[in-house]
Amino acid sequence: MTEIVMSAPRARGLFVLTAHPEGCRVLAERQWARAQAGFEAPLAKAAGKTALILGSTTFGYGSSTAMALRAAGFERIIGVGYETPPSFRGEKLAMSSPGWYLTGALHAADPNWRTYFADAFAATTRDRVIADLKAQGEQVDLVVYSVAAPRRSHLGQEWNSSLLVMGDPLEVVGLDFKSGQLKPIAVEAAHEIQVEHTRRVMGGDDLEMWANALLYSGTAAEGMTVTALSYIGPKLAPVRRMYWEGALGAAKQHIDATTQALNERLQSAVGGRAFTVMNPAVVTGASVAIPAMLRYISDYLGCDEAGQGIYDDPLDVGLHFAHSLYGDDEVWRSELDEEERLRLDQHELEPKLQEAIAALWEEQGEADPPEVTARGLARFRTEYAQLFGWEVEGVDYEAPCVPDSTLGEAEHVFDLIQSA
Ligand SMILES: NC(=O)c1ccc[n+]([C@@H]2O[C@H](COP(=O)([O-])OP(=O)(O)OC[C@H]3O[C@@H](n4cnc5c(N)ncnc54)[C@H](O)[C@@H]3O)[C@@H](O)[C@H]2O)c1
Numbered sequence: 001m002t003e004i005v006m007s008a009p010r011a012r013g014l015f016v017l018t019a020h021p022e023g024c025r026v027l028a029e030r031q032w033a034r035a036q037a038g039f040e041a042p043l044a045k046a047a048g049k050t051a052l053i054l055g056s057t058t059f060g061y062g063s064s065t066a067m068a069l070r071a072a073g074f075e076r077i078i079g080v081g082y083e084t085p086p087s088f089r090g091e092k093l094a095m096s097s098p099g100w101y102l103t104g105a106l107h108a109a110d111p112n113w114r115t116y117f118a119d120a121f122a123a124t125t126r127d128r129v130i131a132d133l134k135a136q137g138e139q140v141d142l143v144v145y146s147v148a149a150p151r152r153s154h155l156g157q158e159w160n161s162s163l164l165v166m167g168d169p170l171e172v173v174g175l176d177f178k179s180g181q182l183k184p185i186a187v188e189a190a191h192e193i194q195v196e197h198t199r200r201v202m203g204g205d206d207l208e209m210w211a212n213a214l215l216y217s218g219t220a221a222e223g224m225t226v227t228a229l230s231y232i233g234p235k236l237a238p239v240r241r242m243y244w245e246g247a248l249g250a251a252k253q254h255i256d257a258t259t260q261a262l263n264e265r266l267q268s269a270v271g272g273r274a275f276t277v278m279n280p281a282v283v284t285g286a287s288v289a290i291p292a293m294l295r296y297i298s299d300y301l302g303c304d305e306a307g308q309g310i311y312d313d314p315l316d317v318g319l320h321f322a323h324s325l326y327g328d329d330e331v332w333r334s335e336l337d338e339e340e341r342l343r344l345d346q347h348e349l350e351p352k353l354q355e356a357i358a359a360l361w362e363e364q365g366e367a368d369p370p371e372v373t374a375r376g377l378a379r380f381r382t383e384y385a386q387l388f389g390w391e392v393e394g395v396d397y398e399a400p401c402v403p404d405s406t407l408g409e410a411e412h413v414f415d416l417i418q419s420a
Contacts, residue, residue: 057081204258302376
């Protein structure tokens with residue numbers, strides 16, 4: 001093991017290459033403590049249950065939902081995420097992923113947490129997870145599909161997803177992460193093929209294969225619930241066009257169709273159910289990549305700071321999810337919309353907040369953003385850095401740390417990527 005001082009991150013563009021091990025560990029522990037504080041007592045309906053979380057390894061929705069479910073009383077969490085071990089170029093740390101350290105921290109505190117570092121889209125991953133379930137005599141009560149990926153390979157084909165609009169190209173004044181200035185962005189219109197490729201990556205095909213594999217192998221528990229995380233967002237035109245009416249939205253609408261079909265299948269096969277969960281916009285690795293979202297989420301964070309609305313972070317949303325599904329009174333039934341989707345985005349879509357955000361978008365120049373947006377961007381930057389273990393309060397970034405901690409079967413981590 002190597003001891004080094006990591007006082008600043010290495011980055012390529014927006015992507016941070018080197019996560020800080022101690023920062024990630026401290027953040028993971030704080031989040032776990034917060035998750036536990038979210039329940040006065042374990043929820044009776046969660047007791048003894050097993051969750052399979054696909055896309056569980058970053059400081060995003062997957063891990064937060066997993067922490068909330070475990071704290072609610074789930075007996076076992078099985079996670080899948082695409083993570084690789086820290087790597088060196090000579091003596092220099094080349095890459096270290098926050099997911100490696102986050103997973104290490106969560107597993108250190110909990111023998112009932114099992115994670116596969118693997119390609120969730122690969123049939124070999126499904127086969128292995130199911131073989132292990134069978135070998136242990138376990139069944140899955142809840143699937144949370146939280147994969148956000150730029151590409152997918154399946155049966156020798158490779159598809160890449162696009163962050164493009166449909167119809168006419170979009171010209172919009174967005175926010176530049178680096179300079180903090182308002183800046184025009186042009187977003188091209190997707191070709192039909194690009195829309196189809198995006199659907200192949202972020203649509204429901206893979207979710208359906210996982211649900212079928214669990215059903216056909218007898219590892220779906222009686223009453224199994226399948227959920228897929230999604231986003232619809234506000235009516236604000238540039239965000240609506242960029243997301244729900246764009247190539248990504250077409251994929252998410254395919255997820256809706258998939259969960260509707262799965263709902264019927266699960267009901268008749270195991271008395272279970274399936275639905276999409278509409279989560280709110282948050283600061284994660286996935287959201288920073290979407291043009292116009294940076295400005296919108298900065299506005300949202302700024303309005304929250306100004307007392308004009310409530311921002312829920314991924315753990316708040318995970319806790320809401322666990323209470324809604326497993327608390328008394330089956331609250332989730334009253335949180336379904338007309339399309340039978342679970343709505344956890346109520347705070348984001350509050351009309352007062354949306355009016356305040358829309359007013360901020362009236363600023364269309366190329367200049368400093370309104371003060372509320374600037375304050376929101378400052379918070380966005382901090383929260384974004386924290387996703388990689390940086391800028392975490394109380395962490396001494398001048399102290400030596402160990403970036404190449406081991407993580408293997410002893411810690412219930414199965415690295416199918418390295419062993420392939
Ligand atoms: N970020 C938002 O604002 C937001 C809002 C609403 C809904 N959502 C939805 O929530 C879900 C999760 O998004 P997030 O923001 O938490 O993203 P994230 O980038 O933080 O997490 C994505 C997860 O997917 C995993 N992953 C990526 N490719 C994989 C592969 N090939 N095999 C296995 N795992 C893989 C990553 O390892 C990670 O664990 C997505 O469906 C997203 O659309 C996000």
